[in-house]
Every structure is written in structure tokens, then in C-alpha cells.
Amino acid sequence: MRRNAVLKPLPSEDDQAARFVRQREADRTAVAEDYVELIADLLRAEGEARAVDLARRMGVSQATVANTITRLQRDGLVETRPYRGLFLTEAGAELATRAKARHELVVRFLIAVGLDAETAEADAEGLEHHASEKALAAFARFLDAHNGKRR
Amino acid sequence: MRRNAVLKPLPSEDDQAARFVRQREADRTAVAEDYVELIADLLRAEGEARAVDLARRMGVSQATVANTITRLQRDGLVETRPYRGLFLTEAGAELATRAKARHELVVRFLIAVGLDAETAEADAEGLEHHASEKALAAFARFLDAHNGKRR
DNA sequence: TCCAAAACTTAGCCTAGGCTATAGAGTGAT
DNA sequence: ATCACTCTATAGCCTAGGCTAAGTTTTGGA
Incomplete structure (x- = not known):
């Protein structure tokens, strides 16, 4: 049953390097995105975002x-007023x-392809930082196409 | 048209912290995975994996x-025989x-939901490290379910 | 009012993962 | 056999992102 097709050739050195470089760039912005996203959530939900709460919610x-x-x-990206929050x-x-928009999109997409809401939420935390614009567009198209059927 | 539903409440502090902690763990293993995956690919495709080639292909x-x-x-994870490769x-x-199995699965999945092969390959590089076992299982199920239709 | 608890800051340390520049080792072609 | 070239290693530096421990401020309740 094993597909013994021609072994997939390696990508060109330049292409592959470019992917990894882009990858590392995404990693560098991920923390900033997580923080501002969380600050925004806290401001919305609690009216304020304290450093202490961030620490607890980031597990840090x-x-x-x-x-x-x-x-x-x-x-x-951020301003602080000590004892007044962020x-x-x-x-x-x-x-x-x-x-946040990306996060929500990824969560909805993961649920649409069969993941439970809990895991979707957890995985989105990591995946959202590594999906390209094209991938996000594909996810959105997928959701559109499947919105007629269920929901 | 705006869904003005009740604002989604924040997750519990502990749950959210756990997600971020898991996230950071995945980040730490990502580099190791990329390296061994690439070394394996080079060994397969070229018969040897030299540090120089890794540098070129990792963009580093x-x-x-x-x-x-x-x-x-x-x-x-790795052994070196200088001037003989890794x-x-x-x-x-x-x-x-x-x-590699994960990588391939993610690529096939991304293509199945409408991404072009090139972008799928590039995005998989980042996404593969952040998909949980449950997510991978969901992707596999999705591919199974859609293999009858197309292909 | 005042003072303990909570919030924030600072100092000092660590690892991972980058870099450049330079030195050293091995190989292979002539 | 040699020597140029390639490959590898080392030194020294940097930033991000973690940590603990030990201050310092502020706030708010008694």
C-alpha cells in the first residue's frame, strides 16, 4: 500500500532559507501580539489591565x-500608568x-474542521502567529463555503 | 449585520496560563525539530548532511x-563526524x-482546504510545531473524509 | 490616619539563538 | 606531496525572554 513515488526533491536552498527566515520573524512578533491581545481583552472585560493579571494569565x-x-x-505599543494599569x-x-480577528478566525476554522472548542482555543494560541495572509484567506473562504450547510 | 452577542468571557486565569505555557514549550522544541527534519531530508536526498548546507538551508x-x-x-539527537557531516x-x-509525518499531514491538509502548494509548504513550516495531537487527528479525519470526493 | 497588603521596580542571573571575525583542520586536485 | 580551498570551531558580542530575590510605592480598609 506504500506509495513509492519518486522521492520529493528538496526545495531550493534559497526558498527553504526564506521560509525559515519568515518563520523566525513571526516568532519575534508573537509575544508582542499575545500581550496586546490580552491587554485589549482585559480592558474590554474588566475595564483595566494590570501587570499582575497579565503575569497570572501568561503564566509568567x-x-x-x-x-x-x-x-x-x-x-x-503600550503605555503604563503605574497602579492604574496598562x-x-x-x-x-x-x-x-x-x-484578535486572526485568532477568532483560526478558532472558528479549527472548529469547522472538527476540533472541539476547547482544543481549538488552545491551539489557536500557537497557530495564529504562523498562518500567512493567504492561509487566513483560505480559512475564511472555507468557513464561508461551509456556513450554508451547518449553522 | 454585526453579531452583538454577549461578549465572550475571558478564560480562567489558570486555563489561559496553561495554554501559554504549552505554547512556550512548543517553541522550545521547534528548532530541534526543524534541524533533525532537515538533517534527515539531506541524508535521504543527498546522502550526507553537512553543517554548511544546513546553514544555507536554514538561512543562518x-x-x-x-x-x-x-x-x-x-x-x-545528533552526532557529528567532522568533515563527514551530521x-x-x-x-x-x-x-x-x-x-516529517506531521509536516506532510499539515501540508496535505492545507492544500485540501484550498491553499496553493507553495504557500502550504511555507506555512506548514510554522504551523506544524503548534498543532496538538487532537488537531492533527482532526486534520487526518478531514483528509479521509474528503479523499473520496476529490483526488 | 496609618499601615499592611498589593502592585510595581530593580538587580542580577540564566539559556536560546542570532551575529561577525578569526583561527584551525582536512581534502582533493594538480 | 603540497597547497588552496572548503569546512569546522572558537571567541566575543547581542537581544529576547525567562527566573528569584529584594526593594519601593500606593492604595484602601480598619
């Missing part, structure tokens, strides 16, 4: 959050909106 | 490869096999 120490927030401030800049809010 | 300097290989050796240990080969 307060010191790590402080560190990360400093970077996000440097990058113009706020998003224009750019931060925009990034959060895009991140 | 030779020094970085040397560094990474040292870690992989320490972790019992080899996988038992554990390394096993990891490579699993990684």
Missing part, C-alpha cells in the same frame, strides 16, 4: 511582565484588533 | 549552526520521522 512572573512591557513601550497606544490597539 | 550563519548542533548533541541518533531519527 511579574518581573518578566515588567521586562516585556518595557520592550512593548519602547516599540510604541493601556494600548494607537498602534498597539490596531495590532490587538488584527491579532 | 555557520557559527549559529555549530552552536545549535552542539545543543542537539548535548540533547542526544548524523541522527536513534532518538534524533525518531523525532525526525514524527516531525
